[in-house]
Amino acid sequence: VGPNGARILATAPALPLGLKELSPVPGLTTLHKLPHGEVLVLYTDGISEARNSDGDFYPVLERLAEHFRGTQRTDPEAVVAFLETDTRNWSATSEADDQAVLAMALI
Template sequence: MVGGDLYDVCETPFGVRAIIGDVRGKGLDAVQAVAAVLGGFRVSAHEWKDLPLLADRLELSIDRNVTRRSVGDPELFVTALVLELEQDTVRIMDRGHPPPIAVGPHGARILATAPALPLGLKELSPVPGLTTLHRLPPGEVLVLYTDGISEARNCDGDFYPVLERLTEHFRGTRRTDPETVVAFLETDTRNWSATPEGDDQAVLAMALM
């Protein structure tokens, strides 16, 4: 079955923007939803300054391009983070996705968000979501991931503790970089998981230059 994890990064007039998301379900419906969200992001990220409005355009892209098997199908939604990085700050629009983690020599910390409903469920709540703003000091790496990482289970049925494992591994490290963080998560979740052929996993790591 084809999964529904998605991500993209682009440079825009408003700064570097990124998206990571996870479509509910698998198969052709998931492929169609991934194409709609990524296609909408690659166009709208350059046109809409406001992140909540950008997220609304992604909603519109889903409505226009995804064939729902039934009106208001609860299976059709996309959890997503839409981010904007500029200078030493990151703005985050959270549509029901696991929050980002910043990793540095101090360990790891969760960046608080203001979660709104996933993309595709706007009809349940027309209230626009809110963005959060965080500073990223030099040496920190921003880590985004899908729930295939955080919901990987070991033989005892325990979920993979993303924050704790990143803190334990990188605390005291003189330097962290995106490639090293991604490689660690790939290896560590594979060693942790009792079912290597489990859910799809996507990780996106970025550092401000």
């Protein structure tokens, strides 16, 4: 998430973080530079699979891009707070899946 909105970082398919040891083949490491002013956001499926009353999944990338586009320096805490509030407002039921968000930025 940064001044130009939000983007997905392209990586090779792999096991979730922390499960590399379970892979029968050595995993590849993908490096991405994180420019100052951008926030790296990691989230669980409880965020991306939140559904509205029409059954639509929560569009993480689009909602982040819309909310933070044009922001010169995005604060990781603001990203987490936005996702927490926005997914709660998006969800059709009060019974949400487990949700975890980790947002990081260079200082």
